[in-house]
Each structure stands twice: as C-alpha cells, then as structure tokens.
Amino acid sequence: MMSEPDDYLRAVEATLFVAETPLTPAEIRLHVGEAGDLSATLQALSDHYAGRGVNLVERAGRWHFQTAPDLAHILRREKDEQRKLSRAAMETLAIIAYHEPVSRAEIEAIRGVQVAKGTLDVLMEAGWVRPAGRREVPGRPLIYATTVEFLTHFGLSSRRDLPGIEDLRAAGLLDPVDLALEGMADQSVVENDAEDA
Amino acid sequence: MMSEPDDYLRAVEATLFVAETPLTPAEIRLHVGEAGDLSATLQALSDHYAGRGVNLVERAGRWHFQTAPDLAHILRREKDEQRKLSRAAMETLAIIAYHEPVSRAEIEAIRGVQVAKGTLDVLMEAGWVRPAGRREVPGRPLIYATTVEFLTHFGLSSRRDLPGIEDLRAAGLLDPVDLALEGMADQSVVENDAEDA
C-alpha cells in the first residue's frame, strides 16, 4: 500500500507517536513545517495503520494513535489472587443465602451488626450476590439474593440443599460458641437423649 | 512488505505501543499468550517499521518503539535537554562499561585521578551504573557495572555493541598496564624510546 515512506510522512508519524495529547493539524505543522500536504499525509498514514494493532484516528479535528478496539482485552492482564472472605462478608452471605431476598436492614437485624458498604460490594464482585429488585415497602429498599455462581461455587444444586435449622442444631452448629469451646459435649448429648425419651 | 497482519502480530504491536517500559518477550507473552511465534513476529514487526518514522528496537533483550534518530530535531523540546555529564562522569561511565565489573581503584588507575565523590552518584542516579558486589581481594572493594537502562539509553543491544570494544580488547587496551607489560616481556618493544633518546 505504501512504498518508501517519505521524510515528511515519517516526521508526521513520529510527531503523532510521541505526542502526549491528540494533535490538530496546526499543532502537527508546528513540528513538521509547511513542506508537505498534511491532510493527504494523515490520510495515507491512517490507511497504512488501518487493520493493524495500532490505528491512526481523527476525533473532533485532532489526530492520535490508539490501539485497535478489538485488542483492549489483551492490554489488561488479569491476575487471579486467592483471597479469603472476611468474617463480615461470610456472615452477610450466609444471611442472604438463608433469607433471600433480603434487604440490608434485614441483614443488619439478623446479624445484630451494621453491614459495611464494602461488604455487599465484595459479595457482588465475587459474583455470589446480586440485587434482586426493591421491596415494596416505604423507602423501597434494595433487596439481595444469591446467584447461580453462588450455588455452583458451594456445590449446591439449589438453595433447598442448604441444611435447615434442625440440621444445624443436630450438627451442633447452633450451640452457643462458649459451650462448644468448653468441650461440654457429653452433657449436651445426655440432654438430647433425655428429650427423646 | 507485509500483507494482512494477523491478530497475533497486531496484539504484539498494540502491547508494545502502550507499554510504559521496554518489554522482554516473557512480559509480552503475559499479554498476547503463547499462541504465536513471538520471535518471528518481533522480527517481522521490526522489519515493517524499519525506515518509518517510528522503529521497533531491541535493547538488552527488551523491545520498544522509538522515533527514528534522524527526526530528533523536530521532536526535541526545550525541556528534554538533559543535564550534560561532566567529562569525569563520561569517562568513568565508559571505563565501567568497557571494563565491568570494576572497582573505584581500577577506575582511578586508568584516569590517573581520584574519582570525585559525586561522579559515581550521578551515574547511579541516572540509573546507568549499579554496585555489583565486592571483589574478593584484600579490602573487598565494591565493584560497579552498568545496567539494562544504560544499554537502553545508549541504544545498545548488549555490551558487545559498545563502540569499538572488540578492537580495544584485541589491542589489549582493556588489560591493566601490569598485565600488558607481562605480555610484552617476550617481545622487545622496550627498545623504542631508547632509540628515540
């Protein structure tokens, strides 16, 4: 398409390459002088770069090089970083999973603690929680629910697979923390048996 | 010279175009993946840009785009003017580059004067010289070597590209005086001056 680039074209090319901002033809001329046909040269350069990884484009009368739009994804490299959910995020997620759809105020009522703004963001960034509309009560608060990715990540086929309150109780997961910590397992077993009797 | 650039080449081109620093092939691959022949692609790109206003060059194993040297006059700006190196700094830099790694005492032996305190600092601040360990001789003096930035700045692919280094080595001019004298012991070059006298 182009044979031997002439010095005028090379100068325009280099000027646009180093420029910090898009340049008007007048600004380009400040560098390359008046010796050539600037508008034909810009067109020739633009043709030359069409279809390459870098394109020469004109926006509102200013020219600049930019990467081809389809390559944007390679210029941003993503690096996975394993991170553990904070306790607050874990609690919030658990409440959403068990009570969905649920508003932030409801989550706070159940947790007994305020939910920081970042906590829900983290869960949404993780792809486990999504806004699920608004509750039709005064203030129309946003309500949250879990996602399909949530089920996939935790190996659940549906929310019904989550162990219920009775299952949790049977597994000792509803025991007050201090009881579990003091290793009073024997006693609780005796009491359970007695109830059954 | 090139027909239709393929997507791999376009990706390499775009990556090098937006990069803030010269990139090693490994760094380029982090963005463009493993799908193509990178070294052939870099060569093809380098050929494509040869003779244009912008060139693709390799310095110390890293690739970057830069403007063609003959266009410097239209691109140079007032504020680009670099602080001129003192003669002492230039000579010290040359000695380090051609002899590296080299101790301060060895630099002084060649220059015949002490290395002023600021001289090495200036070179290190410029990012061209770095301490490169200690020589295992009495006193364990610090030794200095050049950096990747040095090669990049002066447009050298490697130290082998240092101007005239092969000739200097062949002529023994990179050997210390004592070593050179030993080498001459057999030859009776010693006569010259006596005859002049």
Add this chain to the structure above:
Amino acid sequence: MTDELFSAPAIPAPHQLTVSFDHWEGPLDLLLSLARTQKVDLREISILALTQQYLAFIDSARQLKLELAADYLVMAAWLAYLKSALLLPRQEQPDPSPEELALRLQLRLQRLNAMRDAAARLMARDRIGRDVFPRRAPEGLRLVKKAQWRASLYDLIATYGQIRARTQPVVHTIAVRPVMTLDEAIRRVGSLVGAAIDWTRLESFLPPDIDPPKAKSALASSFVAALELAKQGRLEIQQDGIFEPIYLRVHMPDAANGPLL
C-alpha cells in the same frame, strides 16, 4: 593569589597558558593533551619529547607564579628523573629500567586515551530523550488483580449457625427429669407386694428395665410409697440396721408377733 594575578592586566600571559589548570584533570590528563600535540599515534609517541614538553609547560607556569597542585609537581619531578635516567649511558641504568618506566607511562596514556575516545563515541550514540523518543504518554499495560474469593460450604453454614446462636433470643429449656411419681410408685408397689408373701427387698419392686438416671427416682418414690402403704396398714417394713437392705411384705395380722420383731 591566582585571582589577583589574572585580574592584573599588566602581566602578559603566554597564549598557551591563558587556560586555567582546572582545565585538566590531573597530570596524566595534561600529559595526554600534550601527547596529542605531537600528532602521532600514541604508540609512536616519544616519551622523552613528551617529558620535555611537560617540564617546559610546568616551568612556564611557575614563571607566571601559577599555583600548581602538588600532583603536577610530583609528576614533574618524576619526569625529570625519568628524563635523566633515559639519557644516562646504558650500563648505569637503575632498576627498573627507565625504558620500562617510559613504557608504563605510554601504556597508561594509551589506556586513558582509549577510554576518552570510547566515552565520546558512547555519548554520540542515538540516546533516548535526546535523539530518539519513546511515546511521551503511553497508556500503559494494566495488571488487574482479580480476587478469587475462597469460602467453603462448611464456612457458610457454620457461620449461619453462629449468627443464629448469637442473635436468637435465648430460650431456657429446663430438661424434664426422668422421675417415677409417688402415685405411680404406690400403684406399682401396692400391686406387687400382694404377690410377695415373704420378705422381699425394696429394689425388687422397681421396674426391671429402668434407665439408670430414672432408677434413683424410682427407688426414692418406691420407698416413700412403702411408708405410705405401711401407714395404711397394707404392708410391713423391716430393716436390720442403718444402710442395711429394706424388706417389705404384705401385712399379715395373725403374724403380728412374728419371730423377727
């Protein structure tokens, strides 16, 4: 002193020496500059001629009362010695030979000269920011750290359990003690004692398959039931001493004066 000297217009300075000694970086540098005036390859240079040039130069500087740094004077003294040694007849030459000293000086000058040229060639290369330019405002490659959140199903449900345990109103459930009521014991002992004609131990009146936690309650209730039945005159109780087994039998009025009482 030097300043006064240079500011005094009356004193004519030889054109060579209008340059300050600051111009040279030491005697070796000055020697190299002088050597270059010989306009020959440094390998061909005459050290004797160079020595004479240097000494003459220093001499004229002294006539001008220029303040010379000590190392210039040391070099002058050394060169004066070298010159005289080079001019001595061969057999009287000291060791190391003046030829070797001259050669050393020549080699040093060659090396300094080589590095001076190398520096000049290096500085003349196409340097970034002076001759060639990278983009001034590259967009930059971005590294986006994408968090991979880790959490297990166990964490999820255990956390939920903890929330519930922590925040549910605490309900105190008083465990129902396993007891045998007095009425039940009276019914049981009353019905069983009729079948026992002879003295029978109290424990024998307890249900045979009773749970251990309930056994104590059954024993106590049965004992109280026995007292109640004795009071009603329906059975008799006998014990040989404190903590000895308690025996029961149905009340037999005709055996009231039984051998054991």
